[in-house]
Amino acid sequence: MSPNPNDPTFLRTVRRRGPAAVLAAAVVGATATSAAWSATPAAARTPAAIRTCAVSDLYLSMGTKEGAAGSLYWPVRFTNTSTTSCALRGYPGVSVLDGGHHRIGAAATRSGRSYTSVTLAPAHSASAVLRTTNGPVGGPCLRTGSYLRVYPPASRTAALVPAPWKTCSDTFQVGPVNTQGAL
Structure with missing residues (x-):
């Protein structure tokens, strides 16, 4: 999930760790989110087992x-x-x-x-x-x-x-x- 600048937890993290750490966390989070989203269509495209002809x-x-x-x-x-x-x-x-x-x-x-x-x-x-x-x-x-x-x-x-x-x-x-x- 992308960080929400209006979230109080986000603001405490920025003050405690600094903007660079928050940016790195946001990139990692976005990459993980993108990977999850890109895996979903590939999994959806995997064909189900073809049934045997009767x-x-x-x-x-x-x-x-x-x-x-x-x-x-x-x-x-x-x-x-x-x-x-x-x-x-x-x-x-x-x-x-x-x-x-x-x-x-x-x-x-x-x-x-x-x-x-x-x-x-x-x-x-x-x-x-x-x-x-x-x-x-x-x-x-x-x-x-x-x-x-x-x-x-x-x-x-x-x-x-x-x-x-x-x-x-x-x-x-x-x-x-x-x-x-x-x-």
């Missing part, structure tokens, strides 16, 4: 299939449909289902790639890439499924995504959710 916050869809070097890659896109930002971190759980919603083959294994949190602003997307072989290379193909059952990272609730997926050669991998399109 299935109800997301629209899941399939991106564009691509083939390369004997593999087939297909991204699962997670789009934030809520009005606030939310985050996804890690790998989704993915399995293939037939038209009757029965699982075909084993669930996807993780690619092993490292990951970070992806913050999705409203209407923004990130994806997790699926991979299998491009045909029976080293093993047979399973029958083609009608849906993918996808559990977003940290979710115990799945979404069904219409997707004609065929796992071949016992290869079915998923990458972490990211914005680079990496497996």
Whole structure:
């Protein structure tokens, strides 16, 4: 607080310590007050922890299939449909289902790639890439499924995504959710 020249304590201090001491105290007090005021806006700007995206916050869809070097890659896109930002971190759980919603083959294994949190602003997307072989290379193909059952990272609730997926050669991998399109 700045000294108040009308305060009787201030006047006694000036008489006892002298004007230079009072000026120094006023500068220190003003600096402390300024520091407190400047810290407040910075603290107010510190973002609160971003909540994890729930299935109800997301629209899941399939991106564009691509083939390369004997593999087939297909991204699962997670789009934030809520009005606030939310985050996804890690790998989704993915399995293939037939038209009757029965699982075909084993669930996807993780690619092993490292990951970070992806913050999705409203209407923004990130994806997790699926991979299998491009045909029976080293093993047979399973029958083609009608849906993918996808559990977003940290979710115990799945979404069904219409997707004609065929796992071949016992290869079915998923990458972490990211914005680079990496497996």
